[in-house]
Structure formats: structure tokens, C-alpha cells
Amino acid sequence: MAIVMSTPDVDGLARVTGALRDWQADDAPAHLHPGDVGWFWRYGAAATAAAVRTWSRDGRVLAAGLRDGATLLRLTTAPDARRDEELALRLASDLTDPDRGVLPAGRVNVEAPADALLQDLLAERGWDTDEPWQPSSRDLTAPVEDPGLRVEAIGPDRAHERTAVQRAAFTSSTFTDERWRAMASGPLHADARCLVGYDEHGVPVAAVTVWSAGPGRPGLIEPMGVHRDHRGHGYGRAITVAAAAALRELGASSAVVSTPSANHAAVATYRSAGFRDRPEVRDRYRAG
Structure with a gap:
């Protein structure tokens, strides 16, 4: 057929x-x-x-x-x-x-x-x-180290913390509490975790969402961000390590993530969190 x-x-x-x-x-x-x-x-x-x-x-x-x-x-x-x-x-x-x-x-x-x-x-x-773009992955066979940061999985009562960090990490972000609720209402969110990292004063400084594809399969980090007012303290590495740990708890065999190769800070962050570079990929484009 x-x-x-x-x-x-x-x-x-x-x-x-x-x-x-x-x-x-x-x-x-x-x-x-x-x-x-x-x-x-x-x-x-x-x-x-x-x-x-x-x-x-x-x-x-x-x-x-x-x-x-x-x-x-x-x-x-x-x-x-x-x-x-x-x-x-x-x-x-x-x-x-x-x-x-x-x-x-x-x-x-x-x-x-x-x-x-x-x-x-x-x-x-x-x-x-x-x-x-630079894809990278981390094997999750072995236990994941402590991230060195207080990180908590959040639900509807603290969704505002997750969305606020996202908007502060990405200036073009339109991630609102309403959109978090829409995302959380979808069936795929049952295999996801939203994590927020807090500094020593209890201020939300970093956030990530991870997605499982089921036991024994790669899980995805999408997206991860650090509040623009709290960069340069290792919070990106910490929340990424916590993301890997959460995916391991969900049964993922590895954690995968992708970022533009030109975003050197993000590439370095994932490397510092134990992720290994995979072959670069490029979109195809039609000029018009």
C-alpha cells in the first residue's frame, strides 16, 4: 500500500x-x-x-x-x-x-x-x-552523584516557581502558570518531572523538566535553565546532575539533551555534569 x-x-x-x-x-x-x-x-x-x-x-x-x-x-x-x-x-x-x-x-x-x-x-x-547542534548523553547505569544543591520536584502548588525561572532564564520564553497546567494535564507528563533548584536562602535559581520514554530507554532533558540573576555559581551543572538522577529513578537508561553548538556555556555545563558529546547534527533548510 x-x-x-x-x-x-x-x-x-x-x-x-x-x-x-x-x-x-x-x-x-x-x-x-x-x-x-x-x-x-x-x-x-x-x-x-x-x-x-x-x-x-x-x-x-x-x-x-x-x-x-x-x-x-x-x-x-x-x-x-x-x-x-x-x-x-x-x-x-x-x-x-x-x-x-x-x-x-x-x-x-x-x-x-x-x-x-x-x-x-x-x-x-x-x-x-x-x-x-550539539547532542550529548549521560549513561545512567551507575548511581548519580549528589548535585550539591537543594533540588525538589514541584507540582501545581509551586508551578509558579518553575515558570518564573524559565522566563528569567530565557528572555523570549512565554512559559506561564497556565501553560504549565496545560502541559501537566497531558498524558506524557505522568512520565515527567519538573525540578527546581534553590540556593542557601531558599531562592529558586535553576529549573529543568525531564521526560521518560519508559524503562530502559533514553530520557530527555527539555528544557533546562538558570535564572539570569544567579548565573556563574554552578547551578546549571547542579540542576543537570539532578535531572540525570530523576531520569534514573524513572528507569531511563541514559539522559539526552541537545543545544546549539554555538552556545558554548550550555555545552560546557552539560560536559561538567558528566554528559558526553555525540556527533553534531544540522537541520536542513530550504531558502524559499
Whole structure:
């Protein structure tokens, strides 16, 4: 049967995130994680469903993408479908043609696994590579050291602390208490933890959200931030170590995170927290 592209309804998101869980592996290239969908859920269930695209054959999901903003599609495939020619050709056509409704006209970006045949087909169609990102991971086989900072998992009663640190860490952040509640209402949040770190005076100084993909699979750190007024004290390393410990408690085999390679401070923070660099990745972009 032919490849079928579709946009799931809210109920259909469970099938998509289930596939994403199954596709996670410690030796896989950096790619879309169910936690990415969980983090997007802060915009609500309906918006999340509308941002997702799937490509299926014979009822099996072979590829899934998340429209993360107006011009970026974060895409991955089943591990055994990375070099599937029929799938890659359909994906390349759908992503290149604005009339297909996946990406608009103008400059757009696609994040896809580095070993996917799609990368070659997009290059043949004139898509260039964008700035590099640095994925990194930490093995969680052994117990994680004490972070050296008081870190607590927070719920609805202290969501305001989590959102306030996020906004103070990222000037463009729109993470509000309402959006935290929307995120927490989603089914993926059951396998997530929001952590806040406090200095010796009890002031919230750093925060992170971690997402499990299930026991024995890599867990995701997305996002992590340090309050702009409290940088330079090692709080980023501390909250990242705490994030790794939380993922280990959730049964994750490793912790993964990705940041722009040009963000040298973030790259150094993850290295100091025991994360090892993995091969850099680059989006493909179409100039328009």
C-alpha cells in the first residue's frame, strides 16, 4: 500500500507518542523524543495534535513530525525505515511542496536523523545545512552523584516557581502558570518531572523538566535553565546532575539533551555534569 500522511486528532496522539517511545535507543542518532511532544503540550492538546504529522503504510506509523513553530518540522522515522526509499521520496515531496500543508512557503527547516535517506534527497532538491547542534548523553547505569544543591520536584502548588525561572532564564520564553497546567494535564507528563533548584536562602535559581520514554530507554532533558540573576555559581551543572538522577529513578537508561553548538556555556555545563558529546547534527533548510 502507498504511504499515507495524516494529522492525528487528540485521541490519536497516544499512537504517535507510543511509536516515538518504541523508536528511542541509546545507540540511535539524536532525534524526536516523546518528551518533545510533552513539552509542546503546554500550548494545549488541540494545538499539539494540529502540530503533528504522521506517515504510515499498512496502518503502521513509519515517520512522525512535530511542527515546532511556524517554520520548523522536527521529524524522525522508525529505525528500520531510515533508508526506506518509498518513505523518503514521499517525505521529500511533502516537505518541499508548500501545497502539501506540512511546511509553508519561504525559508523553512527540517530536523531529521543524520542517517536517514531523506537527508540525501533533500540535499538533491537544494536544501542546505544550517548551524550545528550539539547532542550529548549521560549513561545512567551507575548511581548519580549528589548535585550539591537543594533540588525538589514541584507540582501545581509551586508551578509558579518553575515558570518564573524559565522566563528569567530565557528572555523570549512565554512559559506561564497556565501553560504549565496545560502541559501537566497531558498524558506524557505522568512520565515527567519538573525540578527546581534553590540556593542557601531558599531562592529558586535553576529549573529543568525531564521526560521518560519508559524503562530502559533514553530520557530527555527539555528544557533546562538558570535564572539570569544567579548565573556563574554552578547551578546549571547542579540542576543537570539532578535531572540525570530523576531520569534514573524513572528507569531511563541514559539522559539526552541537545543545544546549539554555538552556545558554548550550555555545552560546557552539560560536559561538567558528566554528559558526553555525540556527533553534531544540522537541520536542513530550504531558502524559499
